[in-house]
Amino acid sequence: MSAKDAAGKPTPSAGSDTSTRAMRGASLLILLQIVSRAVTFVANQVLLRFLTAQLLGVATQLEVYYLSVLFFARESLRVAIQRQDTGQDDQKNDDKNPTKSNRSAQAVVNLGYLAIALGIPLAIIFGKLYLGSLSADTLKSTPNLVVSLYIYALASVLELISEPAFVVMQTRLQFGTRATAESVATFSRCVITLATAVWSARRGLEVGVLPFALGQLSYGAGLLAVYAWHGAGLARRENFSLLPTRLSTTSPSSSPFALTYFYRPTLRLASSMMAQSIVKHILTQGDTFLVSVLSSPTAQGVYALANNYGGLAARLLFQPIEESSRSYFSRLTTTTTTTTTSSSSASSPSTPAKTASKSLLSLLRSYALLSLLITTLGPAAAPSLLSLIAGPRWASSGAGQCLSAYMYYIPLLAFNGIAEAFVASVATDAQVHRQSAWMGVFSLGFAGAGYVFLRVLDWGAVGLVVANGMNMACRIVWCAVFIRGYFARLGVRFEVLEIMPRPLGMAAGAVASQVVRRVVGGEMGEMPSGAREAIAQLVRVAAVAVPFVLVLMISERKFLTESYRALRGRGQNA
Structure with missing residues (x-):
């Protein structure tokens, strides 16, 4: 027998509500992708007039470097967080204590900082590997390649800094915030990339793939700005912090939180999925x-x-x-x-x-x-x-x-x-x-x-x-x-x-x-x-x-x- 509200009407189940929100979220993200891709598409058509096939190939390699840093730093954590209720049991036990009522949200935020800790060394290691793989002819024929690589590395770190706010909003199904963030970031990237390419062409400058690098940097900065703003508001409303915060004061052996910060079951799941993530990224x-x-x-x-x-x-x-x-x-x-x-x-x-x-x-x-x-x-x-x-x-x-x-x-x-x-x-x-x-x-x-x-x-x-x-x-x-x-x-x-x-x-x-x-x-x-x-x-x-x-x-x-x-x-x- 289904549950009913005060008016005698059936109340939607939690599963139905989740399904509806997920469906609406998918529709919103699809609409976002249509608009953002349309803007990107127009910008790319102009860029094609200034690019050779070789420059496009190098730009693609830099994008792979950028995506590799992000993928290895956050992919397995994102999947693990979605699959587990981090600290939910502890939250139920502490409902009467307002200082602990949002332990689950804080656990998610803390896990987001692991992506930053992983991403910075990965950006350095992958950058050195990429530079070592380049031939002398490619370095000579592509202006500003090394500088562009450094800018891509900085852009990846900026995007990872927004990860704590992103993951907690993802668990709250805050698709509107994500739509806003990606819209702002995409528009910023298109404007900066296109403006740099047109400006350099009018002055007869050979800037190579620098427009792509500057555009990606503006993309990371845009994501960080929007997620930090909305994340701070959500943190105030739900009584948690966007900074890493201790979640346990018990002994490490009996605590469900590693180092008093990170939920152990989610860490174990993320670790087990890391190997699959590596293979998946290599295949992708x-x-x-x-x-x-x-x-x-x-x-x-x-x-x-x-x-x-x-x-x-x-x-x-x-x-x-x-x-x-x-x-x-x-x-x-x-x-x-x-x-x-x-x-x-x-x-x-x-x-x-x-x-x-x-x-x-x-x-x-x-x-x-x-x-x-x-x-x-x-x-x-x-x-x-x-x-x-x-x-x-x-x-x-x-x-x-x-x-x-x-x-x-x-x-x-x-x-x-x-x-x-x-x-x-x-x-x-x-x-x-x-x-x-x-x-x-x-x-x-x-x-x-x-x-x-x-x-x-x-x-x-x-x-x-x-x-x-x-x-x-x-x-x-x-x-x-x-x-x-x-x-x-x-x-x-x-x-x-x-x-x-x-x-x-x-x-x-x-x-x-x-x-x-x-x-x-x-x-x-x-x-x-x-x-x-x-x-x-x-x-x-x-x-x-x-x-x-x-x-x-x-x-x-x-x-x-x-x-x-x-x-x-x-x-x-x-």
Whole structure:
């Protein structure tokens, strides 16, 4: 029997409230990504007029350095904090004492400072390793490279300083603050990067990748300013400090807090996930590492261009969904575990488990429909779009072929992201270690495939896309086996094939892909010679796309209607 309020109306459950907030948070982050990426997109189009392929390749390497520092310093901590209620039991015991009523929030803040402690030495170590890997020709031909590296290091530290405020707001589901912070930071980065590039070009100065470095520094400073301001307000309201504060005065052996500051269970979970984080980051950024070893700087720039535009959908739509889903499934599956443990009938599946299975299947099916659209129309439309965006200087670089191939890689990115987000939400320590081992095996296969495609077959950046696709497919298969086994142990049915579009939609996709190839003409991936030809090709693609999308919507009208109702909050009972 459901709980009711004073008016006799059913009150929403905690799980339903969490689901609604997570869904709204995902929608907010998607909207944020659309706006911020649109601003970044416009700025990048201007920057492309001042960049060569070699400079773009070096800028990509610096971005990998920056992301590596952030990833190793905070990724495992973020996941561990989302999966555990740090100090919650202690908070319950101290509700009568206002000085201890927010021990849980303070524990989260304290853990955030570990990211700063890890990030500073990592920035120094990775910086020295990167400088040592550069050739004399690259250092000579790229102005201000060393200075730019130092600025990127400072930017990474500034962003990590905002981590204590970020993690406590993430646990409070304060998506509005995150939207504000990223909007301010993104706008600042675009303005500084573009202004520096235009200013130097007008004065005839060769500044190399310095505009990117200064832009990234402004991004880190913007995040820090917003999170510090909002974090200070939250700390005053909820009676905790943004500075590290002791949480225990008992003996270290009996205290749940290491060094009286850090919650031990979360530290252990973060440590166990560190190995997986290392492997995951190598696989995520392995394409850049591999292309830097096996190809020229020009090829690196071509792949970076295709990766930036091809991965736009992944960063724009899939990344915020992945992050919100990880938080949502972590909370929901925690309820599942508690319900299953306390249930008198272990064979009876819990409601949270059924909700998790239904939510995951719906999300994956939405990805399948979107993937059908991308793979049907994307390969033909991509070269024309790139010709309009990047200009004729990239026509002979092979970027069109690379971007066309990338359209088949985007669905793999999407499915892998949401599958690994779910695994990270529910996997035990032993399962995390097992996944890390398999990811290591897949990484060896990725390296071997990359060598064959890049050196033996000389496919260039296209070969790198194919190697990445093979590796991503292996990771998806592993996650699918794990997820099906997880729900089977809970007595919940989970059929992967249910995510497939209906036969009518798949048939329409097959026909549309052949028609669009014929109406575009020429070799697949070939960039048009001018803007007029590119626009004409896009018009022909749109003419094929309209009837295809209509058929797909008719075929999936039931699923689309249910998804719309769920987003409006009417798909779940109170």
